[in-house]
Amino acid sequence: MNLAQRKQAFVELGTFFKQFNNSKIEKNNESELNTLFFDAFLMQINRAQEFNGWFTKNNVLKAFESWGEALTEENLTKWLTTYKIEAIKTPKKVAIIMAGNIPLVGFHDFLCVLLTGHNAMVKQSSNDKHFLPLIAKFLEYYNPYFKNKITFTEDKLTAIDAVIATGSNNTARYFEHYFGKYPNIIRKNRNSVAIITGKESKEELELLGEDIFQYFGLGCRSVSKIFVPKNYNFELLFNALFKFNDIINYKKYENNYDYNKAVYLMSLFKILENGFVMLKEDTNYASPIATIFYEYYDSFDNLLLKLKTDKDEIQCIACNENVVDFVKFGQTQRPKLWNYADNIDTVEFLLNI
Template sequence: MLLNDRISAFAELGNFIRQFKTSGYEKVTTVLLNDDFFDKMVLKIDTAVHHNGWFTKENVLFALNEWSEALDNDCLNEWVSSYKLEKMSPRTVGVIMAGNIPLVGFHDFLSVLISGHKIIVKQSSDDNQLLPFLASYLIAVEPKFEEKITFTTEKFTNFDAIIATGSDNTARYFEYYFGKVPNIIRKNRNSVAILTGTETTEQLYSLGQDIFKYYGLGCRNVSKLLIPKDYDFDTFFKAIYDYSDIMKSAKYANNYDYNKAVYLMSNFKLLENGFLILKEDQSYSSPIATLFYETYQTKEELLQKLENDKEKIQCIVGDNFNEKSIDFGQTQSPSLSDYADGVDIIEFLTKIN
């Protein structure tokens, strides 16, 4: 299968999932194989929502929308144009996926297959509904993918490389079992936002998207604020007030109540607005419904901290803070070349022997 064939098949997948928008579903007659797959996809979305209480319909459709935009023929061609993929020797890559947000492992899935390799996928039980169905559509569009895609719940055998995502604890097991083959092993990471006190209401409102989308469960969600001393949190709380409907989720509300009670019993100093708890803490990984914060005095001090802690940080959100910072509201809309942990997966895949 040629690279152009692989790109065309994924672009057709993008056309297919583009029909399922947060604003509603629209069946497009020109989409390939729609009569066979459209109604089944409607059911599969509902199944994913019922399977995992954190996967609301809005969040599932948001994830699909983001991928439909990325799976555009021009975007895909531009992405792979800087790599030499035409004469790749196919290898078998095992991919162990997380399950914290919908389709969280899709980028690994896409990267392995677009590179011309075979993939063995081991999914988290929390997110195992959508990807196999999308894979079945991809195979229907390009049957040669059938011999390249395997889903398993068993122990991996006969693989040439590994891409595994998990916690700091599971990463130790991954390194033990897979350390002798080429690997990418991802640990816990979180994202931070840098505030100066000069942000507009619109910027702070957009920051709410980075905090609350997927209930804050993704590694690209902002879990910590870095703020100047004497920062006025009233401005921040007013700007994000429209996100208060998040408390309509019983699971989120239960976490809010539980974490607030634990902190109060421990006599921690808190700020809260009825749906988000702010706690001063040096850690990066904050619990659900909680946002940690830490103060800084100078930009130089802040830059040094970010450099020291770079292995813990996925995204830096800020108003042109540095060349690596992301605009407010954009953490959940990465481009195809925004690689997790900053590790270029395609480059890794081109070097498997």
């Protein structure tokens, strides 16, 4: 099976995903693939929250919508033409250890392994283990070539050639101990930040709210910290974020809000809050659920130097200023295929193992 055929399978998958979004779930009755798979996917979407309380239907559909937008002929071609992907005479067995913080969070690694012609041995998180096996069955039915390319396991990983593992700083130490002898990509904790200049419109700050609240802030591309100029008027931000006030009605989020607020108050920390999100001045990047850390800056250029120094802690930077590698507000959870986690080129890694 050549690259064009592998690519076409994922284009077909993207077309399938486009039927599922928050605006409308609509089945194309003329598709043979829909006859076999549409209802199975819909059932898992509807039941996702039973297995993981953070996987609301709204958030699962956002993930499907994002991948539906990404997996197009145009995007895949633009992405892959920068590489020399030739037929691999001896495909390697690549272990993929996935996180489960947001729906389909490990899909990009899965995509990279299969597009480069290697075999994927997938160890899923218990928090997100129902969608990828369905996707694998979809691909296998579309082209039987994939039947011998995808394995799911819960056992100890053996007889592998390379590893891509995503987890916390603690699990990364475990990964490095056990898999350090293999070619590997081992990802640790990262968080995303936003830079506010004070020139933003309410609409732009509302888009920033998407980056903060989507997936309840659990993703590494979720904005967990903002940098604001001295004497910034936080009422501007709170007024824009009010659009998302319904999030407090979700019990798991509310419990985290109440707990963290109590901790801050008992510790005599100064916080700003509006009933559904708290702002706390803090130099750290990883903030708890329902909390956004903030830090003042005097000079935009000095801030850029600081962020460059701390780049190993940062996944992406949201800002509406025209600076290379910045992500516009509202786009942090819609990465392009070529926006690699931790800025490590996964395809290049796979082509050289």
